[in-house]
Amino acid sequence: MADILETIKEKCIRGKRVELIEEVKRALADGIDAKTVMNDALIPAMSVVGEKYSSGEFFLPQMMLGARAMSEALLMLKPYLAQGTYEKKGKAVVGTVAGDFHDIGKNIVKIMLEGGGYEVVDLGVDVSPEAFVEAVKKEAPRFILMSALITLTMDSMRKTIQALESAGVRKQVMIGIGGAPVTQKFADEIGADFYGSDAHGAVEKCNQLMH
Numbered sequence: 496m497a498d499i500l501e502t503i504k505e506k507c508i509r510g511k512r513v514e515l516i517e518e519v520k521r522a523l524a525d526g527i528d529a530k531t532v533m534n535d536a537l538i539p540a541m542s543v544v545g546e547k548y549s550s551g552e553f554f555l556p557q558m559m560l561g562a563r564a565m566s567e568a569l570l571m572l573k574p575y576l577a578q579g580t581y582e583k584k585g586k587a588v589v590g591t592v593a594g595d596f597h598d599i600g601k602n603i604v605k606i607m608l609e610g611g612g613y614e615v616v617d618l619g620v621d622v623s624p625e626a627f628v629e630a631v632k633k634e635a636p637r638f639i640l641m642s643a644l645i646t647l648t649m650d651s652m653r654k655t656i657q658a659l660e661s662a663g664v665r666k667q668v669m670i671g672i673g674g675a676p677v678t679q680k681f682a683d684e685i686g687a688d689f690y691g692s693d694a695h696g697a698v699e700k701c702n703q704l705m706h
């Protein structure tokens with residue numbers, strides 16, 4: 496199993512999407528769980544892509560190829576990952592905050608939440624504070640889940656919470672934040688209700704708060 500996961504990781508890092516999809520299919524046919532493929536091969540592949548970008552070995556085009564391969568593999572795994580309870584527990588609005596176009600992590604959070612029995616409204620990427628406010632008014636969700644991958648765009652999370660407060664709707668929702676640069680300390684600082692380090696954590700936190 497380690498071999499095939501290593502191959503998947505390598506194909507994803509190199510952005511070889513056709514070969515990647517073939518390998519993912521092979522792993523599933525061999526009985527490897529979709530979550531294992533995601534957690535032990537695809538997500539670590541993105542970390543390597545990030546490291547290579549930081550070190551100057553990769554430039555933006557290579558990072559984009561890796562990301563595109565990852566997104567396609569994720570799309571393929573979605574039906575396996577989203578299998579779960581059919582009883583809807585509550586509604587969550589998810590989005591990547593203003594100025595930020597990274598959506599792989601946000602999409603994983605969405606898939607895992609759906610698998611965990613939540614109805615999810617996905618606002619997409621580069622979501623303004625005003626759009627989050629509108630969504631709270633329109634959708635009346637139990638949770639607002641924000642994702643940010645860039646240190647600078649983390650401030651959009653703070654602005655979104657401030658906008659929700661100004662609009663008088665802050666108390667209607669529980670706010671969760673996450674994404675690689677986000678920390679518990681930052682969540683406390685901006686007044687979010689919780690921080691999650693991974694998609695599984697997002698579902699766990701929502702489940703705890705539902706009770």
Ligand code: B12
Pocket residue numbers: 538541542544545546548549555558559561562563566594595596597598599600601603604640641642643644645646647671672673674675676690691692693694695696697
């Ligand atoms: C793929 C990628 C891209 C792709 C994005 C494609 C896409 N559709 O998302 C592309 C190539 C387009 C891209 C563009 C850019 N990128 Co980029 N990118 C990455 C990379 C390599 C991987 C990100 C990723 O998908 N990780 C995998 C996912 C699964 O992890 P995740 O998002 O953290 O999500 C997990 C958890 O954090 C958590 N989670 C996520 N969200 C939430 C939300 C909640 C509520 C909870 C509870 C949990 C949670 O659950 C997820 C699953 O477990 C990172 C490197 C890295 N190490 O992060 C750089 C990185 C984030 N990018 C970076 C940069 C600089 C950029 C650009 C500015 C580059 C440029 N010069 O244009 C642009 C930004 C454009 C913009 N305005 O958004 C920097 C950011 C530096 C910083 N700290 O500020 C990084 C760190 C690379 C680096 N080492 O320098 N990027």
